[in-house]
Amino acid sequence: MTELFLEFTNNGHETRIPVYGERSFVGRHTESDVYIPDGRLSRRHLQIERVGDAYIASDAGSSNGTILNGTRLTGAAALKDGDVLDLGGFELRVIFKEEVPAPVETDADQSDIPVPADAAVETPEPAGVIQPPTQTDVVAAPAPAASAGSSSMLLWIMIPVFGIVFIFFAGVVLFLVLGGSTTTATKQTDPTLDEDIYSDTRNEKNSNDDEDSKNSSTSISNTSGSNTNTNSGSSGTNSSQTGKLSETAKIEQNGAAFLRRIAHNDPRAFLTTEQAGKLSSRIKQFSGSSAVADNLKSAAKNSAQIKTLAESKSLKPQFVAVAAVAKLGSSRGDVLQTAQSMIEVLGKLSTHLGNELADDSLLVIAAYGQGAAGDTMKMRNMLQQLANQSPESSRAIRTIWFLQKNGKITNAEFENALNFLAIGTISQNPKDFGMNTDPLAL
Numbered sequence: 464m465t466e467l468f469l470e471f472t473n474n475g476h477e478t479r480i481p482v483y484g485e486r487s488f489v490g491r492h493t494e495s496d497v498y499i500p501d502g503r504l505s506r507r508h509l510q511i512e513r514v515g516d517a518y519i520a521s522d523a524g525s526s527n528g529t530i531l532n533g534t535r536l537t538g539a540a541a542l543k544d545g546d547v548l549d550l551g552g553f554e555l556r557v558i559f560k561e562e563v564p565a566p567v568e569t570d571a572d573q574s575d576i577p578v579p580a581d582a583a584v585e586t587p588e589p590a591g592v593i594q595p596p597t598q599t600d601v602v603a604a605p606a607p608a609a610s611a612g613s614s615s616m617l618l619w620i621m622i623p624v625f626g627i628v629f630i631f632f633a634g635v636v637l638f639l640v641l642g643g644s645t646t647t648a649t650k651q652t653d654p655t656l657d658e659d660i661y662s663d664t665r666n667e668k669n670s671n672d673d674e675d676s677k678n679s680s681t682s683i684s685n686t687s688g689s690n691t692n693t694n695s696g697s698s699g700t701n702s703s704q705t706g707k708l709s710e711t712a713k714i715e716q717n718g719a720a721f722l723r724r725i726a727h728n729d730p731r732a733f734l735t736t737e738q739a740g741k742l743s744s745r746i747k748q749f750s751g752s753s754a755v756a757d758n759l760k761s762a763a764k765n766s767a768q769i770k771t772l773a774e775s776k777s778l779k780p781q782f783v784a785v786a787a788v789a790k791l792g793s794s795r796g797d798v799l800q801t802a803q804s805m806i807e808v809l810g811k812l813s814t815h816l817g818n819e820l821a822d823d824s825l826l827v828i829a830a831y832g833q834g835a836a837g838d839t840m841k842m843r844n845m846l847q848q849l850a851n852q853s854p855e856s857s858r859a860i861r862t863i864w865f866l867q868k869n870g871k872i873t874n875a876e877f878e879n880a881l882n883f884l885a886i887g888t889i890s891q892n893p894k895d896f897g898m899n900t901d902p903l904a905l
Contacts, residue, residue, distance in 0.1 A: 713895050726820050729821045762785075787799075828879055
């Protein structure tokens with residue numbers, strides 16, 4: 464039986480993924496059979512069907528299309544070993560491998576086996592004649608079993624040894640639990656402890672923010688014993704928990720909660736202390752705005768319509784609502800109508816840039832001006848070119864913080880993303896920032 468593998472290069476490493484089942488989908492959605500977290504792929508990009516020993520590929524309605532060996536795939540095509548699939552600029556190599564069947568044992572009829580001419584032939588002895596035993600007829604007697612006494616002695620020796628080892632490890636565990644509580648608290652709130660995924664692209668953090676992440680975790684763990692854990696499914700953070708936190712810690716906590724709610728799959732999104740510092744002045748500017756408070760109330764009032772609108776483009780309702788409030792800025796307006804005017808551009812940008820991670824969603828907001836001007840591919844093409852030229856990982860590059868620091872986006876684009884993030888942070892718990900309105904729960 465023929466087995467199919469898809470091979471690709473990711474951050475300099477070769478990755479090979481087997482394709483199972485009668486029908487499989489390749490895409491950047493986590494529910495895809497072959498999941499590849501790359502913004503160039505559509506959520507469901509390529510379909511592969513198995514017909515006997517043949518594998519048939521067809522485009523699954525992707526935005527950027529599929530190219531097979533240099534020719535755009537417009538229908539179904541049978542794959543061959545060595546084929547190259549281009550999914551919006553992301554290349555996959557087709558590898559076929561024949562499954563070798565295991566050898567089958569058969570009970571051959573010994574009488575059918577030819578006997579060599581020079582082989583010795585045994586002749587039966589006459590009945591009643593007893594032959595003396597030969598050297599080969601002597602069967603060695605089995606060795607005597609080990610005495611039960613030695614086993615008992617070994618058992619009595621091993622029991623005390625195991626007891627000593629158990630007491631030693633129990634003491635180490637107690638020391639770590641009782642003496643290392645500060646370290647444990649830091650680890651619980653350190654969002655850099657991500658789970659491993661085969662390609663590692665989903666869990667790479669910004670290399671220029673690693674030290675800030677550690678500082679952020681330390682500052683949170685030392686704030687009067689407050690509970691700083693946030694739940695991405697909650698409507699915000701509890702003010703009783705954040706009341707004793709510093710302003711920077713409040714921004715980190717509420718900002719992280721917002722980031723997790725605008726992404727499709729980023730449960731450990733976070734803000735570093737440096738990033739929270741950049742947000743601080745912007746949050747103070749908006750927290751005193753009665754227009755922003757009224758617009759958040761308007762978004763909550765129209766939550767059902769905004770949810771429907773967001774779902775039509777596979778976007779998160781919180782993302783769409785805050786994008787509309789941020790576009791209105793310090794002016795009162797119709798949040799639902801603003802969201803309706805933005806949804807097409809947001810949907811197209813999200814297709815090209817992704818929305819699995821929070822950083823992808825911030826890139827969409829930064830690129831909104833480009834998309835509104837009709838160029839929804841500009842940001843994506845720039846990121847692809849930068850990934851080919853820069854020694855940094857693709858995940859580190861795909862953030863507004865890296866792009867702003869390296870002059871790859873304009874100040875206006877960065878400011879738009881920063882305003883969006885500031886209002887989103889406030890929306891999680893407005894009263895933490897002096898705004899008399901309820902959290903925006905969508």
